[in-house]
Amino acid sequence: MMGLDPCAKCEEVLQPFLDRELSEAEHAAAEAHLDECSYCRKRYRFEEKLRMYVRQACAEQMRPELKAKLAALRTPII
């Protein structure tokens, strides 16, 4: 994007970057900027940690009783 401040451009691609949905060229461009910009690097690292934290917060295990109920729904082997 012509004329866009590199940090603004980097902020714009933060989500697809972490989702691994950027093209190779876009990914490389973002990485090159991150190599030299500690302002963006810090914010990317924060976002990565935030996602891990969200994942941990949502890592509720199912009760074994439910798993048993699901197994009981399977076709009986005759």
Add this chain to the structure above:
Amino acid sequence: MSSNGPETDARRIASDARERVRFEEEVMDLADQVYRVARRLVPTREEAEDLVQETYARAFRSWRSYTPGTNLRAWLFRILTNLNIDRGRREQRAPATQPLEEGDYFLYNRLEADSGSEDEERIVERLSQDGIVDALSVVPHDFRDVIVLVDIGDFTYQDAAQILDIPIGTVMSRLHRGRRILKQQLAEAAVQEGA
């Protein structure tokens, strides 16, 4: 009775049974992932358990509609999200005009300014895990479904589009807006806690 004779029929039945067992085993291996996603799609554990049971009952019943070699996870999660929609949990609509923060860096900037720390790890730890779960539950359904599939279910944009039967561009815009809503909730919660 088929004209192939009893022996061929028996072989076909046996191979059918083997395929079915394999299918059911693969579906069972995905149960933890299905539950984790279901748990965030609905408000309570009981509802999540019902939803998962219905999903499995339907998956086992309609196993023939799955084409071996295609994406089984996406197939199964599509059943889950469709059942969730059918269960009438869609009354909550996204507030179309809710003003949102302008950029993706704002949560970090807000928390950093608030805490005076520059350490990302410490800043993240200011958010409580319960707070995250609460914040996610406030995100409107349409946006939350996409966040949950991509961030918790680990699906690509393409898979999420297929599961929810929406264009990939819609996945991206909902994800974008949904994550902003989530961050806004987290920022508000952090400010309240700090106050």
